[in-house]
Amino acid sequence: MSTPPVAVVGVGQTHHKSRRLDVSFGGLVREAVFRALDDAQMSLDDIDAVVLGKAPDLFEGVMKPELYLSDALGAVGKPMFRVHTAGSVGGTTAIVAASHVQAGKHRTVLAVAFEKQSEGNAQFALGSGKGASLGAGGAFAPFIRAYIQRSGAPEHIGWKVAVKDRLNALKNPYAHLKIEDISIEKVKASPMMWEPTRFLESCPSSDGACAVVITDEAGAKAAAADGRPPAWILASSSRSEPSSFPGRDPVRPAAALQCAADVYTGAGITDPRRQIDTAELYVPFSWLEPIWLEAFGLAEVGEGWKLVDDGTTELGGSLPVNASGGVLSSNPIGASGLLRFAEAANQVRGAAGEHQVDGAKVAIGMAYGANNQYFSTWAVGSSLQPFG
Amino acid sequence: MTRFIESTITFPYKRSLGPVVGAFMTALTEKQILGIRCQDAVLVPPMEWDPATGAELPHEFVEVGPAGTVESWTWVGTPSIQHPLDHSFAFAFIRLDGATTPLLHAVDAGTPQAMSEGMRVAPRWRGSREGRIDDIICFVRGEAAETEGEDTGGATDPVTRMDYLASITYRNPVPEAADRATEASREHRLLGLRCPTCGRVYAGGRGLCPVDAIELGPECEVDLPHTGTITNFAIVTPVQYPGQTETEPFVRAFVLLDGTDVIIPYSVVIELPADQVKVGLRVDAVWASPAEETEEGGGMGGSWGSLLGWIPNGEPDIDDPDLVNRIF
Numbered sequence: 001m002s003t004p005p006v007a008v009v010g011v012g013q014t015h016h017k018s019r020r021l022d023v024s025f026g027g028l029v030r031e032a033v034f035r036a037l038d039d040a041q042m043s044l045d046d047i048d049a050v051v052l053g054k055a056p057d058l059f060e061g062v063m064k065p066e067l068y069l070s071d072a073l074g075a076v077g078k079p080m081f082r083v084h085t086a087g088s089v090g091g092t093t094a095i096v097a098a099s100h101v102q103a104g105k106h107r108t109v110l111a112v113a114f115e116k117q118s119e120g121n122a123q124f125a126l127g128s129g130k131g132a133s134l135g136a137g138g139a140f141a142p143f144i145r146a147y148i149q150r151s152g153a154p155e156h157i158g159w160k161v162a163v164k165d166r167l168n169a170l171k172n173p174y175a176h177l178k179i180e181d182i183s184i185e186k187v188k189a190s191p192m193m194w195e196p197t198r199f200l201e202s203c204p205s206s207d208g209a210c211a212v213v214i215t216d217e218a219g220a221k222a223a224a225a226d227g228r229p230p231a232w233i234l235a236s237s238s239r240s241e242p243s244s245f246p247g248r249d250p251v252r253p254a255a256a257l258q259c260a261a262d263v264y265t266g267a268g269i270t271d272p273r274r275q276i277d278t279a280e281l282y283v284p285f286s287w288l289e290p291i292w293l294e295a296f297g298l299a300e301v302g303e304g305w306k307l308v309d310d311g312t313t314e315l316g317g318s319l320p321v322n323a324s325g326g327v328l329s330s331n332p333i334g335a336s337g338l339l340r341f342a343e344a345a346n347q348v349r350g351a352a353g354e355h356q357v358d359g360a361k362v363a364i365g366m367a368y369g370a371n372n373q374y375f376s377t378w379a380v381g382s383s384l385q386p387f388g
Numbered sequence: 389m390t391r392f393i394e395s396t397i398t399f400p401y402k403r404s405l406g407p408v409v410g411a412f413m414t415a416l417t418e419k420q421i422l423g424i425r426c427q428d429a430v431l432v433p434p435m436e437w438d439p440a441t442g443a444e445l446p447h448e449f450v451e452v453g454p455a456g457t458v459e460s461w462t463w464v465g466t467p468s469i470q471h472p473l474d475h476s477f478a479f480a481f482i483r484l485d486g487a488t489t490p491l492l493h494a495v496d497a498g499t500p501q502a503m504s505e506g507m508r509v510a511p512r513w514r515g516s517r518e519g520r521i522d523d524i525i526c527f528v529r530g531e532a533a534e535t536e537g538e539d540t541g542g543a544t545d546p547v548t549r550m551d552y553l554a555s556i557t558y559r560n561p562v563p564e565a566a567d568r569a570t571e572a573s574r575e576h577r578l579l580g581l582r583c584p585t586c587g588r589v590y591a592g593g594r595g596l597c598p599v600d601a602i603e604l605g606p607e608c609e610v611d612l613p614h615t616g617t618i619t620n621f622a623i624v625t626p627v628q629y630p631g632q633t634e635t636e637p638f639v640r641a642f643v644l645l646d647g648t649d650v651i652i653p654y655s656v657v658i659e660l661p662a663d664q665v666k667v668g669l670r671v672d673a674v675w676a677s678p679a680e681e682t683e684e685g686g687g688m689g690g691s692w693g694s695l696l697g698w699i700p701n702g703e704p705d706i707d708d709p710d711l712v713n714r715i716f
Contacts, residue, residue, distance in 0.1 A: 019404075020404065021404045021548060021549060022404070022406070022407075022548070023404060023406050024403075024404055024405060024406030024408075024409060024436065026406070026436055026437070027406045027407075027436060030437070030444075044441070044442045058397075058399075060401060061399060061401040061552060061554040071435070071437065071439040071440075071442065072436070072437060072442065073442065074441065074442025075442075076439065076440060076441075076442070116404070118402070118404070119401050119402055119403060119404065120399060120401050120402075121399070121629040121630070123627045123629050123632070124399055124629040124630065124631060124632075128397075129397035129398075129399065129631065130631065130633075131631055131632050131633025131634060132624075132626070132632075132633050132634050132638065133627075133629070133632070134622060134624055134640060134654070135624065135627060137624075138622040138623075138624040138640065139622070141622040141623070142620040142621060142622055142642065142715050143715065145620055145621075145667075145712060146620060146712045146713050146715060149709065149712045149713075150709075150712075150713065191625070192625070193625045194622060194623065194624055194625065195623045242598035242599070243598075243716075244598075244651075244653060244716040245588060245590075245597070245598050245599050245716060246588045246589070246649045246650065246651065246716065247588070247649075247716070248715075248716035249713065250715055250716065251713070
């Protein structure tokens with residue numbers, strides 16, 4: 001089944017920070033929205049529908065913020081959708097927006113995602129409002145322990161990912177964490193939080209938002225003719241699986257493998273390691289990088305950590321991962337997935353600035369959520385036929 | 389008959405108000421009510437953007453009121469703890485003098501018969517004001533604003549944030565399977581449910597197989613062993629948040645029951661310090677004595693009932709490299 005070509009023609013994000021006490025929810029999302037509209041050389045009038053994603057309402061204690069934000073987003077009289085897929089929500093938001101354009105229902109759709117973590121507490125919300133919350137770090141620690149044991153990866157791999165992503169963040173003006181003196185020693189010396197994950201191997205809590213403008217083939221071609229390269233969406237997929245059942249493997253979840261297979265089949269990718277120039281993977285704790293490299297077919301099983309160890313995934317390596325600094329450097333939860341998708345789009349548009357991967361023609365953006373359960377991924381290209 | 393459990397979640401959220409609502413709240417501490425000019429209209433409360441077009445509005449504030457006219461109202465006969473007044477009152481749309489749009493607020497009118505459209509009302513201010521909408525306690529009949537209690541004056545600094553203590557009470561039905569598991573726990577039995585389709589066994593009162601999407605009824609019940617092996621674990625450094633109950637690093641372990649494929653996830657461990665938990669450790673179930681029973685059950689919570697957790701039983705560790713992968 002072929003779908004009509006659609007593309008990203010505008011990307012915007014806020015400067016991500018611990019606390020944006022100077023803005024309301026609306027003020028925060030509008031910063032990202034107007035940057036995306038400016039990038040697309042559009043106004044709110046050009047938007048036919050809005051799709052909004054964020055983490056569950058318990059994070060900020062505002063029920064149905066999509067309704068509260070509809071006028072801030074210029075969505076009065078337009079269709080407004082809310083997406084809920086836990087931590088993968090930002091990615092799914094982009095996919096839902098793209099689907100509306102692909103279906104021919106709307107010509108141009110705005111995907112927006114945000115989190116304002118300073119208004120609540122993520123550990124509280126992840127623990128369903130009770131004491132003794134495991135938090136995401138506690139939930140993922142057993143998965144990481146299983147990965148380390150079965151792959152035989154040395155302990156410095158986690159530290160290396162933590163350093164790499166923070167060095168990349170220094171090149172991204174929007175990144176939250178700017179740790180100028182980041183080093184293996186510094187990561188190693190940081191407090192143990194959820195063994196084997198240390199403090200500096202963990203994502204920050206951020207306030208931030210991201211917005212992406214997705215339009216149809218004619219709109220994308222017009223942008224290209226105007227010297228503003230679009231990012232063509234080659235394929236996308238959302239997959240999920242139940243939280244627990246005997247035999248479930250959270251290191252190689254079936255939903256992740258199927259999500260990757262869907263996207264690669266749809267995009268005509270047969271050799272992901274060579275055909276993908278750069279990847280934005282959802283890595284909130286350092287060890288998730290090798291785990292997802294393997295689950296998403298960018299490394300052989302048990303070999304993901306070697307791509308970290310030999311520098312392949314560094315900016316300048318042959319497969320840069322999270323050139324933007326990733327979730328380890330900025331984590332406005334609901335927006336974190338959309339940021340992965342948006343950064344992948346900017347890479348193939350040649351619009352990533354100082355953290356641009358030279359000559360990137362094909363990129364993937366990936367997000368995941370809950371207990372390694374929800375997966376969203378898209379592949380974007382600088383052209384519709386990037387493999388000739 | 390279905391049993392229900394009530395649970396309440398509360399959290400002190402902190403709202404960032406932004407420049408426009410912040411100005412409105414700051415003015416409330418001065419006993420002033422601000423609107424914002426939006427083309428020919430004056431919006432009250434003020435908004436940051438034109439609600440019709442989304443266009444940014446210049447910060448052109450207009451003082452309105454203090455008196456206004458009731459445009460519409462509804463009577464709240466039995467207020468809840470979250471309502472602005474502790475006795476019956478009206479919620480009303482009040483168009484303050486000089487405003488184009490109505491403000492929603494409480495009117496303390498005594499009886500619904502005293503309320504009418506077109507009725508003139510004025511604010512009753514709180515003496516001590518913090519920059520919240522309830523700095524106006526309510527509106528009362530008449531043209532003149534009044535102040536209750538000693539007036540402590542306006543805020544010294546601009547108001548930029550607002551505390552919002554959210555509280556929500558849920559009434560959740562307890563599935564029959566969960567009740568049966570809890571009952572069995574009272575007899576110190578660990579109940580499992582075997583899926584007739586795939587043969588997987590689920591513990592903890594989970595009355596369904598998520599793989600085959602079928603309900604598992606009493607005919608699927610099996611008794612599970614009380615001895616197992618820790619396959620994996622999390623040592624959690626507790627981050628402090630309102631409602632956090634932990635102060636020291638704590639363990640949640642995954643226990644594989646002997647001779648089965650069943651994992652008891654996120655298990656509480658007993659008499660096992662965090663630095664001594666390890667993969668392969670042999671453990672026994674620990675059950676509450678009747679004296680330790682609580683409404684919420686033992687240390688494991690929920691339908692685990694009287695199961696308090698797991699304690700090392702002194703048997704030699706299991707050395708199996710695949711054990712660590714048994715998390716679910």
